[in-house]
Amino acid sequence: MSDSMIFDAVDTFPNEDRRRQFDALVGLDDKKDQIVKEASIILDHSLLEKWSKEKHGKVIGAVQYFHNRPPLFIFEGDVGTGKTTLAESFGAEVAAREKMEIKLFRLSLKTRGTGRVGQISGLITESFDDFMGQIGTSPKGKRHHTCGILLIDEADALAQSRELDQMHHEDRTGVNALIQGIDRIANGNVPALVVMCTNRVGAIDPAVQRRAAGIVTFTRPNEEQRLSIIEKGLTGTKIAQKDLQALAKAMGPTDERKYGYTFSDLTQRFLPGIVLDAYPDKAITIESAMAFLQKTLPTKPFASECA
Numbered sequence: 001m002s003d004s005m006i007f008d009a010v011d012t013f014p015n016e017d018r019r020r021q022f023d024a025l026v027g028l029d030d031k032k033d034q035i036v037k038e039a040s041i042i043l044d045h046s047l048l049e050k051w052s053k054e055k056h057g058k059v060i061g062a063v064q065y066f067h068n069r070p071p072l073f074i075f076e077g078d079v080g081t082g083k084t085t086l087a088e089s090f091g092a093e094v095a096a097r098e099k100m101e102i103k104l105f106r107l108s109l110k111t112r113g114t115g116r117v118g119q120i121s122g123l124i125t126e127s128f129d130d131f132m133g134q135i136g137t138s139p140k141g142k143r144h145h146t147c148g149i150l151l152i153d154e155a156d157a158l159a160q161s162r163e164l165d166q167m168h169h170e171d172r173t174g175v176n177a178l179i180q181g182i183d184r185i186a187n188g189n190v191p192a193l194v195v196m197c198t199n200r201v202g203a204i205d206p207a208v209q210r211r212a213a214g215i216v217t218f219t220r221p222n223e224e225q226r227l228s229i230i231e232k233g234l235t236g237t238k239i240a241q242k243d244l245q246a247l248a249k250a251m252g253p254t255d256e257r258k259y260g261y262t263f264s265d266l267t268q269r270f271l272p273g274i275v276l277d278a279y280p281d282k283a284i285t286i287e288s289a290m291a292f293l294q295k296t297l298p299t300k301p302f303a304s305e306c307a
């Protein structure tokens with residue numbers, strides 16, 4: 001734990017709890033694979049060179065393009081679809097696989113006031129200073145360093161501050177501070193990367209988007225993914241498979257609404273809800289589950305996505 005005043009919390013990986021959280025995310029295999037590979041390579045360039053020598057007998061030219069890979073990822077998409085959970089847990093997987101020490105620093109902009117012009121830019125500059133001060137290579141050699149992941153959650157607050165600010169030259173300062181921070185990491189060859197999470201990728205400044213090595217889009221679960229979570233939660237009850245399938249189907253989009261349950265509707269509302277309904281003297285049945293489902297509407301998509 002760090003005694004930093006800026007970050008909400010700091011985690012150190014490897015960490016088995018976080019790795020389990022990573023494993024428990026359903027239907028994100030492609031995204032997990034992409035982010036784990038990209039992050040490993042950004043945090044330790046020598047991995048790719050080693051691979052190239054092993055497979056091709058030398059470091060092939062294509063490898064050099066990764067040296068300039070920007071250390072930024074943007075996780076964007078609908079509410080409750082796993083952005084924050086993946087951002088907080090992929091480092092645990094990378095650390096375990098590659099035997100690295102990685103620290104995760106979390107900064108949430110929404111919870112910090114944005115009233116004063118320049119407040120966010122100050123916060124961002126300060127957070128990059130603190131972050132860069134706590135990671136780096138030790139004199140012992142390449143593998144003896146602490147890598148860093150800086151997570152900027154609710155990153156659309158950056159854009160919000162720009163909308164609120166009236167002064168023209170001031171309103172870009174938050175974005176500029178962020179760009180400077182990312183460039184500092186890239187140019188300093190520091191074993192670090194930045195992940196921004198947002199519901200509104202359109203609100204993220206194009207100059208920031210251009211710097212991203214990857215923009216990963218998260219969506220609500222499809223029927224198969226819903227079923228997989230329901231099965232995990234309700235196997236062991238007497239509910240028949242066909243009824244579990246009916247539940248997964250009923251959670252999908254309908255004629256009246258175009259959207260179905262989010263992942264968090266399933267894991268934070270539906271499953272705990274039916275457990276509490278039955279506890280302490282009843283068992284969960286398909287009837288009680290269906291009744292709960294009827295009164296539990298899916299979370300509305302983020303406002304700008306409904307338009």
Ligand SMILES: Nc1ncnc2c1ncn2[C@@H]1O[C@H](COP(=O)(O)OP(=O)(O)OP(=O)(O)O)[C@@H](O)[C@H]1O
Nearest residue numbers: 024025026078079080081082083084085263264267
């Ligand atoms: N793919 C998934 N598989 C299993 N559980 C999931 C998945 N995605 C999200 N969840 C669960 O849903 C809850 C909310 O997820 P999370 O906070 O990561 O969503 P988010 O995309 O960051 O949402 P928001 O946009 O509201 O910040 C968590 O408890 C998480 O475990």
Ligand SMILES: [Mg+2]
Nearest residue numbers: 083084153197
């Ligand atoms: Mg989130």
